[in-house]
Amino acid sequence: MPEGPELHLGSLYVNKMCAGVVFTGPVRKSEVSKSPDVPFTCEAYRITASSRGKEVKLRLTPMKSDDSKQRSKAGQADQTMDVVFRFGMSGYFRFTSEDELPKHSHLCFYSKETPCRVLSFVDTRRFGSWQANGTWQPDRGPCIMFEYESFRKNVVTHLSDRAFDRPICEVLLNQKYFNGIGNYLRAEILFRLNIPPFVPARSVLEGLESEDLCENEKPLKTEIKDEKTSDRVKTVKEETGDLLRLCHTVPLEVVNQGGKGYDPKKEDYSEFKAWLQCYYVDGMKSLRDHNGRTMWFNGDPGPMAPKDLKSPKAKQRAKKTEDHDYTDKKKGAKGGSKSTPKKKVVKQETKTAKKEIEKSEEMVSPQKKRDQLLVGGRPAVQSQLQVQRSGVGELPDRAANEEKREAPLYCVYVFILWNSF
DNA sequence: CGTCCACGTCTAC
DNA sequence: TAGACCTGGACGG
Incomplete structure (x- = not known):
C-alpha cells in the first residue's frame, strides 16, 4: 500500500x-x-x-x-x-x-x-x-498532500542544497523534500509535464515561487467548441500548475478515487490501473536510475541518464559481440548472479530505425506483452486514453481531470512504430 | 526448478 | 553507491 x-x-x-x-x-x-x-x-x-x-x-x-x-x-x-x-x-x-x-x-x-x-x-x-511513542520522522519534509504550502516553501528555500544536484526523478524520491512521493508518483508527475526524468533537478525547480500562483485561479479549464463533433462541446485542459503543484494534486487524485490506490492484488485495482498514464504502461520506456529503481517515462530521458557504460554487463555486451540477441536474460544465466554484482537493465532508444524496433521489443515488459492488444485498429495506449476520456459520474476533482489531453505525441510515435512492422 | 521483479528505506564499506 | 532487509508472483526451461 x-x-x-x-x-x-x-x-x-x-x-x-x-x-x-x-x-x-x-x-x-x-x-x-x-x-x-x-x-x-x-x-x-x-x-x-x-x-x-x-x-x-x-x-x-x-x-x-x-x-x-x-x-x-x-x-x-x-x-x-x-x-x-x-x-x-x-x-x-x-x-x-x-x-x-x-x-x-x-x-x-x-x-x-x-x-x-x-x-x-x-x-x-x-x-x-x-x-x-513515536513522532513524525524529523528528517522527513512536510506532506505533499496535506501540508502543501510548507512543502512548497521547503523545496523552494532549499534549492542550494546539494540534494538538488541530482536528476529530478531521483530528487522526487528524497523524502526530506518530497514526503509522500514514490516510484509510481514520480513517473506520473513527470510524464504529465513532459519533463525528461534525468534533467538536473535544480534547473526544473529554480524560478518556482513559494506561493502557488495557480491556486486561486478559478478557470482551470478552457472550453473549446469542437468543429468535428459540432454540437458537442469538448473540454480541453492542459495540465495545470508547475511541478510542485502536481506533486500535490496528482497524489490527491489517487486519494479521491476512493479505492485502495496501488494494490494489484485487490479487486478494485482496475480503476487505479486505468488511471496510470505512464508507470508500467504499455509503450512507455524504463531505465534504472542511479539507485537501481525503475524510472518509467516517455521520450527523452534527459542528460543525466545513467550511461551504464561502466557496468560489467554493458561492457560485456559492447565488447563481446554485436549479436543483438545477446539479451540480459542470456547474460544473467551465463554470468550467474554472484559474479555480476548487480544487474543493470538498460532499455533505451537507439539510433538506427532497425535497432529502434528491436529495442522497442525489449522495452516492452512481459506484463505489457500480455496486455498488448489492438483495439479498434490502434495500439492499446491510445485506447487507454479514450477510456480515460469517457469517464462518467466521477467526483468533481476527478472529472476536472478527465478530458484533458489531445492524443500526445507518443501516440503518434507508437502508431508509426506499430505500422512499420 | 530458477531468475527477475515489486509501492522503501537503512547502514556500512 | 552497493548491499541488506524479506516474501511471493510471473515467467522461463
Missing part, C-alpha cells in the same frame, strides 16, 4: 473501521517481527489514525475509568500513546475477526468484544516499521 496516497487511505480505513470500537489489553507483536515492542496495555481504549507523507500515526487513547488508582495499580496506561508506522513495500492495516487474521500480521490491537476483532498491521515483506 505504500506511497503517500496509500498511507493516507490506510489512515482513513482505520478511522472508519475503528470508529466506536473499544480496544482492550496489550498490543501484541508477531514472533518474527524485529520492530520494537509496543508497551501499551489498557482495559479500554480507542484508536484513531492520521497520516503525513509516507507515515501513519495511530493514537491509542485510554477511555475514562472510574477508578484511576486501580488502573495505575494494574499497570494500565492512563496516557495516550502514538505509534508511528512506515509501510515499506507491502504494509497495510486490516480490521478482521480474530480467525481471519491475515498472514503476516505483525502488530495486533484487540477489540473488547466477544468474539473480538483485531486491527492488525500486515506487512508481507517486513520492510515496514513502527515506533512506540
Whole structure:
C-alpha cells in the first residue's frame, strides 16, 4: 500500500473501521517481527489514525475509568500513546475477526468484544516499521498532500542544497523534500509535464515561487467548441500548475478515487490501473536510475541518464559481440548472479530505425506483452486514453481531470512504430 | 526448478 | 553507491 496516497487511505480505513470500537489489553507483536515492542496495555481504549507523507500515526487513547488508582495499580496506561508506522513495500492495516487474521500480521490491537476483532498491521515483506511513542520522522519534509504550502516553501528555500544536484526523478524520491512521493508518483508527475526524468533537478525547480500562483485561479479549464463533433462541446485542459503543484494534486487524485490506490492484488485495482498514464504502461520506456529503481517515462530521458557504460554487463555486451540477441536474460544465466554484482537493465532508444524496433521489443515488459492488444485498429495506449476520456459520474476533482489531453505525441510515435512492422 | 521483479528505506564499506 | 532487509508472483526451461 505504500506511497503517500496509500498511507493516507490506510489512515482513513482505520478511522472508519475503528470508529466506536473499544480496544482492550496489550498490543501484541508477531514472533518474527524485529520492530520494537509496543508497551501499551489498557482495559479500554480507542484508536484513531492520521497520516503525513509516507507515515501513519495511530493514537491509542485510554477511555475514562472510574477508578484511576486501580488502573495505575494494574499497570494500565492512563496516557495516550502514538505509534508511528512506515509501510515499506507491502504494509497495510486490516480490521478482521480474530480467525481471519491475515498472514503476516505483525502488530495486533484487540477489540473488547466477544468474539473480538483485531486491527492488525500486515506487512508481507517486513520492510515496514513502527515506533512506540513515536513522532513524525524529523528528517522527513512536510506532506505533499496535506501540508502543501510548507512543502512548497521547503523545496523552494532549499534549492542550494546539494540534494538538488541530482536528476529530478531521483530528487522526487528524497523524502526530506518530497514526503509522500514514490516510484509510481514520480513517473506520473513527470510524464504529465513532459519533463525528461534525468534533467538536473535544480534547473526544473529554480524560478518556482513559494506561493502557488495557480491556486486561486478559478478557470482551470478552457472550453473549446469542437468543429468535428459540432454540437458537442469538448473540454480541453492542459495540465495545470508547475511541478510542485502536481506533486500535490496528482497524489490527491489517487486519494479521491476512493479505492485502495496501488494494490494489484485487490479487486478494485482496475480503476487505479486505468488511471496510470505512464508507470508500467504499455509503450512507455524504463531505465534504472542511479539507485537501481525503475524510472518509467516517455521520450527523452534527459542528460543525466545513467550511461551504464561502466557496468560489467554493458561492457560485456559492447565488447563481446554485436549479436543483438545477446539479451540480459542470456547474460544473467551465463554470468550467474554472484559474479555480476548487480544487474543493470538498460532499455533505451537507439539510433538506427532497425535497432529502434528491436529495442522497442525489449522495452516492452512481459506484463505489457500480455496486455498488448489492438483495439479498434490502434495500439492499446491510445485506447487507454479514450477510456480515460469517457469517464462518467466521477467526483468533481476527478472529472476536472478527465478530458484533458489531445492524443500526445507518443501516440503518434507508437502508431508509426506499430505500422512499420 | 530458477531468475527477475515489486509501492522503501537503512547502514556500512 | 552497493548491499541488506524479506516474501511471493510471473515467467522461463
